[in-house]
Amino acid sequence: MKLECKHVWEHISEYLDRQLDPQLLQDIENHLENCEVCSAILDSTRNILVLTADDRTYELPVGYSERLHKRLAKALRE
Numbered sequence: 001m002k003l004e005c006k007h008v009w010e011h012i013s014e015y016l017d018r019q020l021d022p023q024l025l026q027d028i029e030n031h032l033e034n035c036e037v038c039s040a041i042l043d044s045t046r047n048i049l050v051l052t053a054d055d056r057t058y059e060l061p062v063g064y065s066e067r068l069h070k071r072l073a074k075a076l077r078e
């Protein structure tokens with residue numbers, strides 16, 4: 001099965017939380033290896049998570065998902 005970028009983005013938070021089933025995880029990792037857009041998004045998402053963890057919050061900031069989705073929507077249009 002070939003994943004499209006938007007499918008990766010739909011699952012990116014589960015991916016980071018390792019809550020995906022193994023087959024989907026494999027598909028997403030394959031996609032990330034071949035897609036600069038998604039790997040860039042993943043990198044920036046990870047950076048936010050690291051910053052949050054350093055603050056010892058361990059939760060996404062309020063509004064984070066909304067901002068991420070807006071950003072993804074913008075990226076989709078470009």
Ligand SMILES: [Zn+2]
Binds near residue numbers: 005006008035036038
């Ligand atoms: Zn992609």
